[in-house]
Amino acid sequence: ETGVTQSPTHLIKTRGQQVTLRCSSQSGHNTVSWYQQALGQGPQFIFQYYREEENGRGNFPPRFSGLQFPNYSSELNVNALELDDSALYLCASSFPTQGSSYNEQFFGPGTRLTVL
């Protein structure tokens, strides 16, 4: 059973550019959540995808968008990058547990995005 993987590990972009970050969920997991972790802060929820549909969104502007593919891997796209978008982006995968309202989420190592 493989864990959650993310690519790339590090990325440097300039203001105004667009970026795509990728996440491969843990085997068998059909739900992926994305978080933004700014320096010195806790992760902030961006959105979640369940079976290829958006299933909840945090307080992030529309230039943050996502996709989930049939194999449950996922992409986070950010358009018109701003300096404040510099952060560690984490994805977490999970699978609904029968009889429980809680689904343990497994985090990937993150992608460090720097916007200059």
Added chain:
Amino acid sequence: AQTVTQSQPEMSVQEAETVTLSCTYDTSENNYYLFWYKQPPSRQMILVIRQEAYKQQNATENRFSVNFQKAAKSFSLKISDSQLGDTAMYFCAFMTNTGNQFYFGTGTSLTVIP
């Protein structure tokens, strides 16, 4: 709205000693989950311990235990017999019973001193 507060940005403890990390939260929900996550310097977030709000008994996982005070909305983490590998950032997190997202605190950086 749910908020999680960790008032100790940094802490240190001698190896083999015990340390307690504090966390308070605010919610109007009655059913929810509380978590402590560990984020080592390699960055991958790892679940340390989980507590269901409807359970009065405090959760325990080996050297890690919590003190859950529901009325006070307090959820502290006690690490016994601290080890060098416990050095990491620790995040307290909250999830509603019907929700799908974590609400994280700002973290406590714990250093275990040899």
